[in-house]
Amino acid sequence: MSTRQSMAVLMAAALSAAILVPGLARAQSSPSLAEQVQQVQMQLQSAQQGTLSLLNRIDTLEQESRAQQGQIELLQHRIQQLEQQQKDQYLVLDARLRKLEQNAAPVATAASDAAAPAAGVNNPASVGAPASAQPAAATAKPPATVPASVTPAEQAAAQQTAYDNAFAFLRNGDYAEASRRFRAFLQRYPHASLAPNAAYWLGESYYVTGNYQVALDTFHRLLTQYPQSDKSRAALLKLGYCQFELKQYANASSTFNQLIATYPGTEEAHLAADRLRAIPQQSSGG
Template identity: 30%
Template structure:
């Protein structure tokens, strides 16, 4: 079959007038409006972006201010908590001193014949007296709010008497002290409270150490672990003052 004439194809095409098209003269007049429009949009977007950045910077400054206030408030609370425990620990230490004195008095009444059968541990008594003196010296620094010096003193105390009578108290106070130092060290606080739990699970300070571990984990951002410690205080020691503190902390922060 013969192909249709080429000129006939125009008869079925849409009617379009090209009379208004001028020959290309090198002018960029027709391309200019899109360029201007693009520039206008870019300028608007840039202004919006700059405004958003400024808003974010303001939010960051506000949040940093709130964080600083919260940190200062927490340090104040920890310092106040430390001072409350100072009085309690002083009474406990005084009671321990009375027990030591009573023990020494009873040993002085032992007959000479008993000494030959069970030698008096003179060096042990001296060591116990030395341990007590070292503990009291470190503890006195806490009372005087010489927190950095107290950290050094308790650390040296534990190096000299790692399993001594006052070792649990020393670990507890180191945990407290690391929270009130400037800057605080939550990780070292955690380590000392955890050592108290692991090595002295029957010590009277265990409930307080559990509560403090909950606080420390909260500071470190471990909310789930924090809640576990706080719940443990409430579950295991429901009538202890630390349990009441744990309930209040959970109510305010979870």
């Protein structure tokens, strides 16, 4: 082989090396297609696991939310049942009270009618008095026989009628008209025997329509003005109910505890204890 041919071979070999060596270097430094696919698959698998974990967490939260919602609905249903039971009970109690008052009114009237002639018979001026004294006695009778503008019996009947009319609107669900009539009753007969009852049902007419602050003020006024009335116990319970609905939980707790301590063993005390147990759950939710 000549020198020229040898040089040509060497140049060809050098050129081939210059072309092949960078290609081999790149092949060795970059990952293969299989490795790239494997890396992508691993990334997808990791993402799928993260998504699955997230879905499991969401499912757990949804289950917890449904459970809590179920508990809330049960509590609300129980509260509605208790309120309805309490309302029905007081409707019955109030009807009994009014019946007793109606039965007592004729007895009191009969007793007053019987007392009048008895007083006349026992009057010393009419026993053994001379005939000339009889005209004087006759002249003394007219002031007693002059009818007053309204007799006590008529006033009692008017009070009962006004109260019954207001209560009829309450029973029929016309709470606005019932509250208007109970207010009118209390303005006209603030010292009547039925005034505490009217005050209680006035507060009830506000409570059932969601006017809790006005109802609270009404029940508080009842307890202040008529502390010894038969409605005090029920008014104290409803005062606590209003505080509960207004989220005044500390005041409600104090009111319920006061009721339980003052009237232990009563139906109102049991209802107060039930609502008292609901306060922590309600307050933690708010």
